[in-house]
Amino acid sequence: xxxxxxxxxxxxxxxxxxxxxxxxxxxxxxxxxxxxxxxxxxxxxxxxxxxxxxxxxxxxxxxxxxxxxxxxxxxxxxxxxxxxxxxxxxxxxxxxxxxxxxxxxxxxxxxxxxxxx
Amino acid sequence: xxxxxxxxxxxxxxxxxxxxxxxxxxxxxxxxxxxxxxxxxxxxxxxxxxxxxxxxxxxxxxxxxxxxxxxxxxxxxxxxxxxxxxxxxxxxxxxxxxxxxxxxxxxxxxx
Numbered sequence: 001x002x003x004x005x006x007x008x009x010x011x012x013x014x015x016x017x018x019x020x021x022x023x024x025x026x027x028x029x030x031x032x033x034x035x036x037x038x039x040x041x042x043x044x045x046x047x048x049x050x051x052x053x054x055x056x057x058x059x060x061x062x063x064x065x066x067x068x069x070x071x072x073x074x075x076x077x078x079x080x081x082x083x084x085x086x087x088x089x090x091x092x093x094x095x096x097x098x099x100x101x102x103x104x105x106x107x108x109x110x111x112x113x114x115x116x117x
Numbered sequence: 118x119x120x121x122x123x124x125x126x127x128x129x130x131x132x133x134x135x136x137x138x139x140x141x142x143x144x145x146x147x148x149x150x151x152x153x154x155x156x157x158x159x160x161x162x163x164x165x166x167x168x169x170x171x172x173x174x175x176x177x178x179x180x181x182x183x184x185x186x187x188x189x190x191x192x193x194x195x196x197x198x199x200x201x202x203x204x205x206x207x208x209x210x211x212x213x214x215x216x217x218x219x220x221x222x223x224x225x226x227x228x
Binding site for chain 2: 056108109
């Protein structure tokens, strides 16, 4: 158990719909990362937050948005869903992006599997 | 963006065999990480390397940080069925604010 909690574990929805994925980081971790994993794309970095502020952005579509709340949990919102958005979405956390405690180690949740029909 | 290429893409080995895989980049990395993803799970860190030439072991796993800082290697000795999964190399990019993952090596073990 990594200590990172993601909900829901599975989600089936239709094209055009909107979903929200939720992540609770490990206790004490200030950074949250979102990754997308589809069959042919590997693990693709989407976005990172540190203590409520966006710190880095990857290949995140404009239809997707995220935020990190004061209690440090994060939500990833996916809207106008398309078939190609079907994937595993992982949240990961770490103590912080830089500094003496930064080792590059991320702790991953079990993922949310999104199926768009 | 930076890309990490892993080889082989997949491998089928017999239980008890040793396994080698590698990861290469067109850019220099100051840290190399190796993760394993079990089926249905999120990736878990196996080994972290912080210095060029470094050789680090974790049980039956040994990883090396290439001298050029553009590659890394992972060896698994005497493979067992629970070694099945996808192995990813990864390195910090974007000023250290994100982790870029390799393309993955899928390991399947025959009993």
